[in-house]
Amino acid sequence: MALRFSANLSWLFPELPALPARLEAAARAGFDAVESAWPEGCPATALHGAAERAGLRVVLLNTPPGDTERGEMGLCAVPGRQDAFRQGLAEAVRYGRAVGCHRIHLMAGRVPRGVEREAVAGEMEATFIENLRHAADVLAQEDMLGLVEPINSRITDPRYFLNTPHQAAAILEKVGRPNLKLQLDFFHCQIMDGNLSRNLETYLPLIGHIQIAQVPGRHEPDSPGELNFPYIFKLLESLGYTGYVGCEYAPKGDTVEGLGWLRSYWESRGMKPGGPRKATE
Numbered sequence: 001m002a003l004r005f006s007a008n009l010s011w012l013f014p015e016l017p018a019l020p021a022r023l024e025a026a027a028r029a030g031f032d033a034v035e036s037a038w039p040e041g042c043p044a045t046a047l048h049g050a051a052e053r054a055g056l057r058v059v060l061l062n063t064p065p066g067d068t069e070r071g072e073m074g075l076c077a078v079p080g081r082q083d084a085f086r087q088g089l090a091e092a093v094r095y096g097r098a099v100g101c102h103r104i105h106l107m108a109g110r111v112p113r114g115v116e117r118e119a120v121a122g123e124m125e126a127t128f129i130e131n132l133r134h135a136a137d138v139l140a141q142e143d144m145l146g147l148v149e150p151i152n153s154r155i156t157d158p159r160y161f162l163n164t165p166h167q168a169a170a171i172l173e174k175v176g177r178p179n180l181k182l183q184l185d186f187f188h189c190q191i192m193d194g195n196l197s198r199n200l201e202t203y204l205p206l207i208g209h210i211q212i213a214q215v216p217g218r219h220e221p222d223s224p225g226e227l228n229f230p231y232i233f234k235l236l237e238s239l240g241y242t243g244y245v246g247c248e249y250a251p252k253g254d255t256v257e258g259l260g261w262l263r264s265y266w267e268s269r270g271m272k273p274g275g276p277r278k279a280t281e
Contacts, residue, residue: 001086002269004235005262006033007060008211008248013255018042020050027054029256030266030273034244035060040269044098052098058101059244060147060209064088065107073108076135076148077161079126081118085131093142103209105183106135108162119161124161129175135255136177147208148172149183152191156215164192165203172206181208185248190215190227197235204239213249221248222261 007026014024016202019042026034034056039047051058066084075085092104095144108128111117132146133144136198153163161167168182184207188200200207210234214225220227236245251258266273 001235001242002271003233003265004033004244005031006035006057006244006246007031008035008246010037010164011248011250014251015255020046021276023050023056024054025046025255027056029259030054031056033057033244035244035248037062038064038092039095040064044095056095058099060103060246061092061096061099061101062105063092063107065255068086071113072109073157073160074109076106076108076131077124078112079123079127080232082127082131087116088182089135089138093138093144096144097142098161102143103145103147104135104269105149105209106132106180108148108160110157110159111161113159117161125171128161132171132175132180133177136175136180139178140177144179144193145208146177146180147183148180149185149211150188150192151185152188154191156188156191162203163188164191165189166198169203169206182206183209183211185213186212186227186232187211187213187215187218187248196227196232200235200239201231204241206242207241209246210241211246211248212261213247217252218250219252220258220261223252229261 005121009022013022014027016025019039023034066075075081075088096104135146147169148162150162150164150168151157151160153160165184172180182203185274186196191195212221214221216228217223217225
């Protein structure tokens with residue numbers, strides 16, 4: 001089965017300032033699904049209206065990052081911020097419901113400044129588990145899926161708490177809720193662990209969403225780098241992955257001109273851009 005791709009509007013089409021305009025550009029480029037980080041400044045009605053007009057699905061949103069001026073980047077694992085996390089979760093659920101999105105990335109957050117990771121790892125994991133169980137209950141009422149994403153601490157975010165798929169899988173096992181899954185970004189996974197083929201085979205049952213970018217530049221999959229995406233795409237197909245593959249990369253130039261890799265993929269599978277359009281997933 002051919003893979004399904006979604007355009008990450010927080011990264012693609014940076015030449016367009018507004019999310020609805022980026023969504024419409026994604027539709028013109030052939031996508032049938034989009035995703036975004038927290039859509040600050042964009043009312044749900046505006047994004048939903050643009051998605052309806054374009055015939056696109058919104059397939060992933062993040063929980064709010066917290067107080068970015070204080071350096072926060074997610075709150076789910078941050079001790080003392082449980083109330084703020086739950087308020088943000090409720091906000092994300094309302095927004096997701098309004099735009100028809102059924103996947104919410106529950107951002108773990110950062111180790112506090114000036115504190116050694118090892119000194120707070122136990123407390124942060126306990127907070128993470130507590131908040132994830134709460135989130136699973138809330139999301140179950142909405143028929144939504146919660147996702148946790150490891151972000152590499154070697155290049156992108158040295159203080160991010162969740163940084164390997166092994167750590168994420170161990171925490172998900174402790175939480176034990178079927179509507180919580182792993183969001184596996186190949187960029188982060190390659191930097192922290194490599195071994196993508198084995199990691200995909202091992203964690204496929206846990207994976208609820210995938211994101212892609214070339215390493216180390218975080219550009220288009222066919223840009224120079226460490227990852228062989230034609231091989232990876234074939235592997236995902238052979239493993240029977242049916243979720244979305246989010247395009248979360250920084251275009252080296254014009255976004256549409258840089259989508260030759262995706263047009264080639266569609267052509268190689270005998271598909272028209274985006275494949276068949278459907279109103280629901």
